[in-house]
Amino acid sequence: MKLLIIEDEKDLSDSIRQYLALEQYTCEVAYEFESALDKICLNEYACIILDITLPNGSGLEILKELKRQGKEDGVLIVSARNSPDDKIVGLNLGADDYLSKPFHLPELGARVAAIIRRKSFSGQNQIVIDHLTLDIRDKTLKNNEEAVPLTRKEYELLLYFVSNKNRVVTKEAIVTHLWGDDVDMADNYDFIYSHIKNLRRKLAEAGCPEYIKAVYGMGYKFSIPS
Amino acid sequence: MKLFTKYNRINLSVMAVVFVLSGIAYYLLISNLFIHELDESLNDYKDKLHVFIKQHNELPRFEFFEDIVVTYEPVNVALKKKFVLVSRFNAEEQKESTYRQLTFTEKIGDTYYAFNIAKPVEGTKTLTKTIAATTLVLLLAIVSGSVVLNRIILKKLWKPFYTTLEELGHFKLSRGYVPVFATAGIEEFSFLNRTLSGVMREANNDYRILKEFTENAAHELQTPLAIIRSKLDLVIQEEGLTDSQGLALKSAYTSINRLAKLNQSLLLLTKIENRQFAAVQAIDLEAALKEKLVQFEDFWNAKGITVTADLTATALKANTELVDILLNNMLANAALHTQQGGSVMIRLCPGMLRISNTAVSGSLDNTRLFHRFYKKAAHSQSNGLGLSIIKQICDVQGIGITYRFESGFHHFDLQWPV
Incomplete structure (x- = not known):
């Protein structure tokens, strides 16, 4: 699966590339407008991570060019401008999603995964991972064909973990993903602990191995035990 | 007191005093003149009498109907000539x-005769009356005339001043425009207007620079923040970090989050100030609140906060995004500042x-409450921008917000015209 990261900040671009590479994506990078244009013309990508403010041009122009050429590449806009207009314009031009800086890398991972799912498995709404089957449309989970009843939040949580398989996601990133980041909602993140505890208990009761592990007291990691 | 009233009061009292004084002066002057005339005619009469006596060496016959009353009596010595005012029967x-x-x-x-010749001081009373009446009439005429004139002239003269005052009343820094004052044609007012325009332009300029600074600083911070956060996200992926490294990373991560949140709030404030949220529509507040209650359930449950909601369907005409942020902030604020086991009431x-x-301690400082970075406790984890954002949103959406502390509860009331 090939991704293109169009981002002029080399440090950020590197982080994104490294993080997504853990998920076996092949990442190409472009640091400025012209090389980005060249790349989108020559190749097709499962998803393009597009920064709006670029040297010598706007990311929105690249998006327009993509659509003009009738390309189907998924596009995730990342922007530091965080203006509602940018978001609306970007989505109207055909971008699939919008993420404002500074974002959590797992959030980016989940969004990219969601875009790729929508683009590549049209009609097929299932994620199969080890013995687990997540139904995207019905938002349900099956373990070896047996339904595991999950609450909405538990399902979203599991999907988030699965989208960031083998990577540590922090509590803060989870809160932002599940509850939004509009406000300083809580002075501690204990409340997500109960959701995670319930999810782990339900998975254990359904006879699953320990998929979700706590890491350094700051986050969790979903992985398939070997 | 209005300028007119004050001016009229001074003007009229001074005028009244001047008129009364001038009336008295007139009276004295004219009555003196009268007496002088009388004295002259009495003198003439005396001279005639003198001539008559010289020629005839006897008293003339005094006609009874004469204007002048004459009395005489023999005396031993010659008296000095003198004028007096006397009261006698007419x-x-x-x-x-x-x-x-x-x-x-x-x-x-050989005989000396003392003569008293007298003439009635006629018309003194009439004179007094006339002068008093004239003074009064003139006074009334001038007073009413000046009141009317002042009203018309002063109103006209001061019009530019009042126009300027009105413009000033509407002036608001955050709107970013300087009112255009009409040219007054009066040097003082033109000067006032010029000075005011200058001061306002300067204030506006300073305000804009400050705002742009905040905005630019916040924007410029976004990218480094994104880089730091992404690097931390990567470092924690490393296997085999020691516990102390993990702890250090955890606190770095938390701090970055606070910084990101702070920055986001500042950006939001500048965006609200720049009126970037213009679209307005009717919002079903009941539905919006119900949705929020579900969203916040977890936070409240985790803190053991009891929530009671008494909702009646009502609509609010405002920007959807801003109202969403407003409700989030208000509910988050309530949850954040309530202790374990407290309660939150929504009506x-x-x-x-x-x-x-439920309040943790006493009342909040109502004067500073909505200021940026207001914190009750210095060590508070919140960035002190929540209420400031709430206030800003209320201001731009025409919602009134008031705070009250009553029987151990903080009450925040939002009010808007239905």
């Missing part, structure tokens, strides 16, 4: 009148939303 008018009397001595033969009725929560 046979003609059948009452006491004031007379001007001249006393002098004439020698007829919605047409035109009003009240959110109350």
Whole structure:
């Protein structure tokens, strides 16, 4: 699966590339407008991570060019401008999603995964991972064909973990993903602990191995035990 | 007191004093003139009498109907000539009148005669009355005239001033425009207007620079923040970090989150100030609040906070995004500042939303409450921008917000015209 990261900040671009590479994506990078244009013309990508403010041009122009050429590449806009207009314009031009800086890398991972799912498995709404089957449309989970009843939040949580398989996601990133980041909602993140505890208990009761592990007291990691 | 009233008061009292004084002066002057005339005619009479006595060496016959009353009596020595005012019976008018009397001595033969010749001081009363009446009438005429004139002229003259005042009343820094003052045609007012325009332009400029600085600083911070956060996200992926490294990373991560949140709030504030949220539509507040209650359930449960909601369906015309942020902030604020086991009450009725929560300690400082970076406790984890954002949103959406502390509860009331 090939991704293109169009981002002029080399440090950020590197982080994104490294993080997504853990998920076996092949990442190409472009640091400025012209090389980005060249790349989108020559190749097709499962998803393009597009920064709006670029040297010598706007990311929105690249998006327009993509659509003009009738390309189907998924596009995730990342922007530091965080203006509602940018978001609306970007989505109207055909971008699939919008993420404002500074974002959590797992959030980016989940969004990219969601875009790729929508683009590549049209009609097929299932994620199969080890013995687990997540139904995207019905938002349900099956373990070896047996339904595991999950609450909405538990399902979203599991999907988030699965989208960031083998990577540590922090509590803060989870809160932002599940509850939004509009406000300083809580002075501690204990409340997500109960959701995670319930999810782990339900998975254990359904006879699953320990998929979700706590890491350094700051986050969790979903992985398939070997 | 209005300028007109004050001016009229001073003007009129000074005028009244001047008129009364001038009336008195007139009276004295004219009555003196009268007396002087009387004295002259009495003198003439005396001279005639003198000539007559010289020629005939006897007293003339005094006609009874003469204007002048003459009395005489023999005396031993010659008296000095003198004028006096006396009161005597006036046979003609059948009452006491004031007379001007001249006393002098004439020698007829060997006998001295003291003569008193007197003339009534006629018209003094009439004079007094006339002068008083004239003064009063003139005073009234001038007073009413000046009141009317002042009203018309001053109003016209001061019009530019009042126009300027009105413009000033509407001036608001955050709107970013300087009112255009009409040219006054009066040097003082033109100067005032020029000075005011200058000061406002400067204030606006300073305000804009400050705002742009905040905005630019916040924007510029976004990218480094994104880089730091992404690097931390990567570092924690490393296997085999020691516990102390993990702890250090954890606190770095938390701090970055606080910084990101702070920055986001500042950006939001500048965006609200720049009125970037213009679209307005009717929002079903009941539905919006119900949705929020579900969203916040977890936070409240985790803290053991009891939430009671009394919601009546009502609509609010405002920007959807801003109202969403407003509700988030208000509810988050209530949850954040309520202790374990406290309670939050939400009451919605047409035109009003009240959110109350158990207070940890006493009342908040109502004067500084909505200022940026206001914190009750210095070590608080919140960035002190929540209420500032709430206030800003209320201001731009025309919602009134008030805070009250009552029986151990903080009450925040939002009110809007239905």
